[in-house]
Each structure stands twice: as structure tokens, then as C-alpha cells.
Amino acid sequence: MGSEEERIAIEKEKVLMVGAGGIGCELLKTLVLTGFKHIHLIDMDTIEVSNLNRQFLFRKSHVGQSKAKVAREAVLKFRPGVDIVAHHGNVKNTEFDIDFFKQFSVVLNGLDNLEARRHVNRLCLAAGVPLVESGTTGYLGQVTVHIKGKTECYECQPKPAPKSYPVCTITSTPSKLIHCIVWAKELALAKLFGDKSQVSDLDVRTSVDGKSITSEVENDDVKFFELRSGESFQQFAARVFDRIFGYNIEIALQNEETWKARRQPDPLYLDKILPTQQEEEGSAAEENGNGVEIEQHPTVSAMATLGLKNPQKIWDVQENARVFLESIQLFFKRRSKDIGKLVFDKDDQLAVEFVTAAANLRAHSFGIPMQSLFEAKGMAGNIIHAIATTNACIAGLIVLEALKLLTNRTEQCRMTYCVEHPTRKMLLVPVEPAEPNPHCYVCSETPLVLEVNTVTATMRDVIEKVLKRKLGVDSPVIMQGSSLLYETGDDLEDDMAAHYASLLNKSLALYPTPITTGVVLTVEDYHQDFRCSLHVKHRETFDEETEPDGILVTGDIASVINAEQPTLPTKTPAADDEDLFNKEENGHGDDNKDDDDDLVMFTPETTAGTKRKLEEDENLLVEEKRLRIEEPPVMV
């Protein structure tokens, strides 16, 4: 390692870095020092004040600007000769398709969320590019290497729900309720009732025309969230409401760059949500409070004074607004001793009520489904944050693995854990990478590329021309993420059969979630124990002579046929998988569901009779399929 020949070899390689945050800044620096000369960098985020303690390529003057672009410029200052291409965008954007990934020798992830990791994993598998994956939480970190066919892919093992969240997602661009809960708990609650010296970021930070307005927001920040003289608790609560759900959202909306590819949040103002009830609501706490400080504070409850009984029920916007106002007032009336030092505790009823209401209101503003107090309480778990030193170690380890991959030492690749307390004297613990999981739905079959005009082609075209004719699938079940698009079978309910039939003639781009470039369809045939993924690639025109179907499936089809040999399922699903399977099956149409921790691994639960029949027909089945795929598809 480190020899001159290796250095020269590295200089020619083109690498893709996904993420220019905590790990990304460290990684970019280490890559460039190591001698990498061709680097592409993708990040959709803009720089925030609280990034500055670890994302060392950024300065206060950069707040609001693209991380990818600023990181590139910063690195060019100390190594100007390096060719760095910065992409300010979401890695899930269609421009970053399989062909884009194919130009790289290795992909290095410095990502902060599971969804993007899964997406990159699939693209790396499809493009046949090795992936070095990483993650840190606090003092803990890990680096893993994923080589198609040699080691497990990122999705071979089910992943636990993520424990840390990107800062900007929390402060500016929440897309899930958990982001809003983190915001409510770590920022809103802490800012109003916690130690003021320890919190920040309650205001949505942004910049207008590249000029940071952070400092102005900061200046009145502290005073704004204090009770003014002569102000009633109710007036204070209402003022805070309009500020954090209304005004701050308006400010955030001014940063057009942020909302280019996102749904814009709706500012919420109290007079719109509770137009007439403001005065009476405020009095509820007055009457019930009697101005007496009650010692057993955990029993103080906004739900109780508002007459809300069921913690499992999801409150509507009005109810959430009432709980928000009421809980703030109750903190002042009954819990004044805690103000200034409150720390969230999931057993503190009033704090949980406040967090639930604040999170739900923010969720509503951002178009995210709200949740019950019961669910929100469960989600408000401990959040671990990233630190520079772990990121630096992890970035170093990523580069070491990249070097092994690029200098034909893949047998030396290791997954490495960075731990807080030594195990067997080790702080850095290398482990041999695991073999691919033969039942992994993502990597066990060769991913295929479906080239199709998504505007004109229908699902019927895909099924007839590709699935049945080209891939020999008999009874396809088609999934997009965790939502079911199509299935067949005698046992299908009439109404579902009708629903699927109505979708069949819809063009792909007009599906509820449009099927277009970048979308991955999972195709299964339970009878054949077959599964594969189709990476959709929109294409306008096809050659009438050579591509008469106007639809192409490319990739290593031969291996798909081989993998498809009918064999009995060797793995019965674990109890959890089975539950999930059932849940998914019963949950048609619910495709907005968070699929982060879903193990979408469908092992067919066919009856023993069906299996035996399949076995008997094996030879015939294989023969038939070979015949069907006589005309070779165009290989990529």
C-alpha cells in the first residue's frame, strides 16, 4: 500500500462520493490527499450553522449554500489540480441512473439516511460497481464493503431503524414524522423550557439570494421565546405558535433552492386554525390551574384539561393546536420551577403532550401524516449526534477499503467497527465481510434494466411483452417499493382484481407514484420461486426494425434464467417477515407508508401441494422458458 505504482493507479480511477456532510468532508479531504484525481460528489443539502463543528470545509459565511459545491471549492484551495465534479441534488434523482454509476470504479457513501443508502446499494448492484458504505452515531461508526456476488449487499440483512437524522432535515426539510418529533423535542421544547444556553436552531435557518439571514434571526431569537411583561401565558403561547409554525415557514419558503424538488410547507397561523375559540381555550387552564403549584408535576396534563382521553387517537389539527397552547400555559402555571432547566423525559406527560402536538403541527405543515400521542411518545427515543473525530476515523477507513478495491486486493477487504469501549483491546475492530444472503431480494438475482417509453407504454405492455415473453414469468406480482401494483391468482378478491385490471391500461408515468426512470419494480412469481428487479429507464424512441416491441429488457438475462430454475424454497420466513408479509398483503393502496425498516423479502407461502407439482414439472418448465427467450435481448 502506498507504493508509487499504486498511486499512479489511483490517479486514473474515478470515484463517486455520495454525501458531503460530516463523513463527506473528511472523506473528500482524505481522498484528495491520498492521490485521487477524479471525484464526483453528490449532496442535496445546504450548509447549516450546527454543521460547522465537524464539517470543516465549511465556514459561517457559507451557511445556506450547497454543501457539494462549497466542499469542492474548499478542497481545490489546497489541491487545485484535482478534477472534482459537484452535484447539488438528490442521489435519487433520475439523472443519477445506472449509466451514471457505471462510469465509476467505486462508490463511497457518506450518507445519513437509510432510504438513500438502499437506493445507492441497488444502483451499485445494478451497475456492478463496488460500494463502500459507512455510518456514525456519536462515538460509534462502521465501514462495510459490498461487492456484487462476493459479499453481502447493503440490504442482505434487515436494518434497524436509523438513530440519527441529518440536521437540515430536522431544521428545514422534514419528510417524516420522526423528523418533526426530533424537532419538537430537541429544539422546540428545549428552547421554550430548557436550558437556553444549550439549544439553537428552533428558527428555520435559511438564506435569501445567497446572503445569510441567520444572524438576524439569532439576534431576536433569545428574547422572542421569553414571556414579555404584561403578556398573558395564552398570548405568549399564541405568539410562539404563529412564529414557529407560521412566520418561520414563510422565511424558509424564501429559499427557493430548497423547495425546487420538494413539496413546499404551508405556514400555519392560529387565527386560521382556531378562528373563534382562542379566548375560551385560553381560559381552560386559568380555571383549572387556580394558580396553585402542584408538586407531582407528571400528572399535569393538557389532555386532561381539554378532555382528550384516548392517547391512541390521532388528534386533528385543531386538537393539536389546543394541546400545544394548553401545554405551554400549563408549564407556566403548574411547572414554573422546571422552566429553564426542563429536559425531555418520555415519562413526563406534559412534555410528551407538547412534543406530540408540536410535532404533529409541523408535520401537518409539511404534508406529513400526523400520529397519536402513544405513537409519538414511542418515537421520541434518544437521538445520537455525530462528532468530528468519529467521522475522521470512518473516512480514513473508507479510503483504506477503496484502495484495496482499486488495487485488486478485494480479498483483504474488511468491515470495520469503530467502538467506544474496547472489545478484546480493540477500538477498531475488523471483521471479514459476510457472503451474500441467497434470499436477499435485492442482490440474489441480477437486476435488469427495463427501457421503455413510460409515457406511452402501459403495465399491460410490460407484463405481456417483457415479463411473460422475455423473462418467462407466468403469474407476476409487481411491487414498487412496498406497494403492490399488480398480482394474479384464483384466490384474488373480486374488487382487487377489478382494481388491478383498471390499472393495466394506464401508462406507467400516470401511476399514482409515477413509474419512470430510476424506479425499481420488483417482479415475483410465487409459483416459480422467481424474483427480480427491473430498473426502469425512460426512453423516447425505439428502432422499429430492431426493437419492434418498443420496450427492452437488458442486462445479464442468462443468469436470471439460471437463477430461476425451480427449486423448493429453502428458507421459511421468520415470524417477523411473515407478519410483514401479511401486513403488506392486507395493506393495498397504503403506499405512503414509511418503509425504512421493512424487510421486503417475500418468500412464497405456497402450499406443499403446489410445490410438489412444481418439482414434477421442473424439466418441462425449464424447456419452455428457454424456448421463450430465443431472441436474445440487446445486452448493455
Added chain:
Amino acid sequence: MESVSELLTEQEAAIYDRQIRIWGADAQRKLSKARILVVGITGVVAETCKNIVLAGIGSLVLMDDSPMTFEASAANFLVPFDELEGQGNSIATVCASSLRDFNPMVQVSVEEGGISSKPDEFYDRFDAVIMGRSSITLRTQVNEACRKRPHRVAFYSVDCRGTCGSLFVDLQRHSFTSKKAGDDKAAQQDISFPSLQEALNVPWSSFNKRTSKLLFALRIIDQFEVGVGRRPGQLSSQDLPDLISYRGKMCAIQKVPESFVPENLLQKLASVGGTELPPVCAIIGGILGQELIKAMSCKGEPLKNFFFFDASDGKGIIECVVPSQMNDH
């Protein structure tokens, strides 16, 4: 204690927000009072400085008069490209300017002159000293000087050579709070460290087979460099025969077989000479940065007292090397 009760400024709270959520405001306040001396700026030292400056250490004084060269900056990202042209600035001056830029709240300054020319009182200005690549003689001297001061001056030495990185820590006597698994409350603990010289005196025959071979191989390199008067890191494959003869002498004195220190490890260390690999620097600089933060904030159990990393096998190993009479565990 009055320093602890001072509040962090609004600016500090905003920038250090994430890490305060990990180690707490109290630890952050202690960190912001810590004064660090840095002697010799190699790539791994630059990494360490970046980490502690970002974390918000109180102040940093850099000592390295060597002129800027391309070689000196190969693994050092604190050196802007235009400085490579040779503007006559010292490494310390150039790096100080980059570090100030990373975090304007940290005081970064330059001290001229060699460390051996400084009086012992010089160390009273600091809470910790980080020594980059230097001879074993100088490292033990500086460590002893730190130990003589009225208040505790922590001592760290660090070096990276090729795939290998090493770290030594002497906190003398150290009190810290740490949470043990399952415990909610952090408990106060006390721990004592041997000096570098005391650790070097521990007989090799007292180590077991699983002890990192780097501990011994680097001692042989140290002795060789001092013995033949080489600048640290100034060696090559051609020195292997000499290293093997040093191994023979040292193993004989220590009453262990020569196979105790594998020849291929000596070969590897000889052939890389003083070359630093940036990813190894990042890893060791990350570990050292975290150790400084732990020690200066009195939070978390510190590493005691050697750390070795070899990218060849990927293991990062802590070796506790203490004289038998002070083995307090």
C-alpha cells in the same frame, strides 16, 4: 470551579450544538479552557489539530520552524497550495492560519524555537502537549519535563509510518466521570499512568503473545534511529540488516527469542521510511483528537496508554503497558 459555572456564549452553543448533546455543556466549558502545545506538525498532527480546533479547544500553540516543503505537506491539508511555492513561511505559521480559519473561536498561535531550548517553566502555559514525530530521546525528555510541573501537563506522542500508526498517552493522575453500561449516573473514577520511560522499562518477557508486535518493532526503529543518528523516519529497506542486528541485541537483553519481533514487520517499517498515508493519519488523528477531548473535559475513560493501528490487518489495538508495581487494574 467558577469557570465551569460560566455560560457558553450563544455562538458557542449554536456551533457546538451537536457535540454538546453528546458530552454535555459542562464538558464543553472545560474543553474551551484547555491550552494545548503542539510540537512538530506531521500529517497526523494536522488531523489531530483540526479535530480539536473544530471541537472548540481553548487554545493551541504550534511549534515547527521547518520550512514548507512539498514533502512536508504531502499528508497535510492545512497547507494551501500557494504556500507550496516556498514563500519562506514555517510549517507552524502556515498551519496556524488555516486552523484559525476552521474555528475563529479558538486561539491559535505560533511559538518559535526548538522544544529542547525551552525552560521547564515553559510547560506551565499548557494543559497538554502533543508531540509529533521525534526521537525517543526527545519524547522521554519532554514527557519528564511535563511530569515535573506543579499542575498536570498531559503528554501525547503520535506517529504514522506507512500502514502503521502509534500513539502514547501519559495523563499522570487523572480523574474522570464515565457512564458504565446499565448505569444511569456517571461515576467519578481515578486512574494513574506511567511515564514513557517507565513504560519503556517494562520487560518484554512480561508481555503475552497477543501483544501488538508494533510495540516492539517501533522500539527497535527508535533505538536504531537514535543509535546511528538518523532523523526520525529517515530510513529505507537498505537499513533492514542493521535493524535485524538491533533486534538481535534488544531481544537478547530482554531475554526473548528474536522471532518475538517478526522480520517482515521490520522490513515493512524500513521500506516506508517516514512516509505518512493520509487515511492512516485520519484514523490516528481521529483517535488522538477524541482522547484529548476526553482528557481535557474529564469525561469518559481515557485510552491507557499505547494505541497501535496497522491498515494491513485493520486492527486498532490498545496496549496497557505499566510497571507491575503500579498495575491498578
